[in-house]
Amino acid sequence: MRYFIVDDDAASRRMLKQIILEGDMGVVIGEADSGVNALEPIVSSDPDFVLIDLLMPSLDGIETIDQLRNQGFKGNFIMISQVENKEMIGEAYEKDIEFFIHKPINRIEVQSVLKKTSERLLLKKSLLTIRKSILHFEEETKEESHRTIKDMVSSILNDMGILGEVGSDDIVSIIDFLSSSKEKTIQIPPLKDIYEQLASQTKFNSIEIMKESKAIEQRIRRTISIAMSNLATLGAVDYTNPEFEYYAPRYFEFAEIRTLMKNIQENEPAPRKTKINVKKFLQVLYVEANEKFKHSLK
Amino acid sequence: MRYFIVDDDAASRRMLKQIILEGDMGVVIGEADSGVNALEPIVSSDPDFVLIDLLMPSLDGIETIDQLRNQGFKGNFIMISQVENKEMIGEAYEKDIEFFIHKPINRIEVQSVLKKTSERLLLKKSLLTIRKSILHFEEETKEESHRTIKDMVSSILNDMGILGEVGSDDIVSIIDFLSSSKEKTIQIPPLKDIYEQLASQTKFNSIEIMKESKAIEQRIRRTISIAMSNLATLGAVDYTNPEFEYYAPRYFEFAEIRTLMKNIQENEPAPRKTKINVKKFLQVLYVEANEKFKHSLK
DNA sequence: TTAAAATGTCGGATAATGTCGGATTTTATA
DNA sequence: TATAAAATCCGACATTATCCGACATTTTAA
Incomplete structure (x- = not known):
């Protein structure tokens, strides 16, 4: 899996990166310290997952997601933040993020979540492939x-x-x-x-x-x-x-x-x-x- | 999907149930107000997902999971609790829970997580079925x-x-x-x-x-x-x-x-x-x- | 261990159903 | 509009399926 990290706190970025590498979950193909700086590299490098902080100056996590979606980015988001406010978390889920992880960052938690989300993505991909090849055979078996x-x-x-x-x-x-x-x-x-x-x-x-x-x-x-x-x-x-x-x-x-x-x-x-x-x-x-x-x- | 809810707070149980039904995500095949009371019915009804509170008197969430696993229960757990302590959350993830949701309960959050987890299970099941039918070529699915x-x-x-x-x-x-x-x-x-x-x-x-x-x-x-x-x-x-x-x-x-x-x-x-x-x-x-x-x- | 609660056992009470004749209402027709 | 014929509705009775109380027995809780 290919990850991109967006967080204004360098320490957090470092920890996340380390967790990903240690757990052998994939590669980090880029980082950014703000929403604005994240847009271009994400669109061009097209990662599978974007780990993004909710609270950031200038462009916050949700706005960043909006912008990326508008520019046609199809990847998945995992939000990581210390926000407790349920309103904001709900709003984030409405943007169709995969999951919300609460800070402070906990190695096991992050690893577990990343493992499950990436597994889900993999499964989906392979099923889609299978379905495509089956569709050639089978004309819509409309079960009435x-x-x-x-x-x-x-x-x-x-x-x-x-x-x-x-x-x-x-x-x-x-x-x-x-x-x-x-x-x-x-x-x-x-x-x-x-x-x-x-x-x-x-x-x-x-x-x-x-x-x-x-x-x-x-x-x-x-x-x-x-x-x-x-x-x-x-x-x-x-x-x-x-x-x-x-x-x-x-x-x-x-x-x-x-x-x-x-x-x-x-x-x-x-x-x-x-x-x-x-x-x-x-x-x-x-x-x-x-x-x-x-x-x-x- | 078939859910079982374990929570000592009746209001929480009710909310969760309502969220599941409203979202048309499946059926709630049972509830329990404590870990002890949950063991037998869960083993015998074999739900796909157990929504379980971490903090409960007598037998807490993690202990309950342990016991259930010992008795051969293979289903998935989603933990729902107001605990902030990262130690405990990490411990829960080590027990191989699917996700940890923080209380207070938020409809969108819960629905989103349940949707994703059930999707993951479905994908997994379909792949297994496919693999089986490739191996045996003919497979009976009547029991389901x-x-x-x-x-x-x-x-x-x-x-x-x-x-x-x-x-x-x-x-x-x-x-x-x-x-x-x-x-x-x-x-x-x-x-x-x-x-x-x-x-x-x-x-x-x-x-x-x-x-x-x-x-x-x-x-x-x-x-x-x-x-x-x-x-x-x-x-x-x-x-x-x-x-x-x-x-x-x-x-x-x-x-x-x-x-x-x-x-x-x-x-x-x-x-x-x-x-x-x-x-x-x-x-x-x-x-x-x-x-x-x-x-x-x- | 004992008391209390849950469950099994059984005979008889009760209510549901089929059957039928006839009362009441509707329809057709002058 | 009156009247007969037809359709619909209803009560009552016999026959069972269903229901229930009461006591015996077992299980559970204390």
């Missing part, structure tokens, strides 16, 4: 692990806290099925038809299909009912809860949710009969899942 | 993915504060087992069947299997119950707490959590009968762990 409609739906159901319910599976299948059918209607078909379609995927005589679609219907209804009371409970604890705010008015009859909330807040009053609108729920879910899906394809 | 599903689960269980519980092992095994089975249904099979499957991996006659599956059931139930009261405690103090807000409604019966919270707030003794929904918990965990896993493959 894109999120599917199903993922979108389960994420929404999860937000409502009903992913665990049995009916969720039915809901996911239904939305998936609707989305994959050719006709891109906004309006979903009659629920009965949907249930039967879904049922006929597992059962094969009409009696069984009828039974199963009845079962599906109940499962979905109960699941939605649980979603409602979940959201109501959520809202009762904290009505600024984002999930509550978003889902409660969109997917349900908000009036029903509100009465539920009241029941919950005033403690015991038992779960009264609440209206469950399956159609609205599925309709909204269908549209929203598709929108999200489209959006996720960028 | 297994580990990561487990990691996702551990990370979630850690968030809920139940990683150490006995039942956690059962839960992890179950999710891992479910994920590796061919059928990619969203719906998990009946709990009874799951328990029996898991039990039959250790016991071999039907009586024993029955007993073991009963035991598994109870372990899991008790573990989930602890998770619930943990989250309720979090929520009772601050219901905008991110862990609470996310996990409480999705993994549990939120209504139950709510009554738990009330009890805590009103300082009532009453740990009354609470409903524990194992099915919901496992179902959601299964889906989420897989989702996260997919995401981690980018």
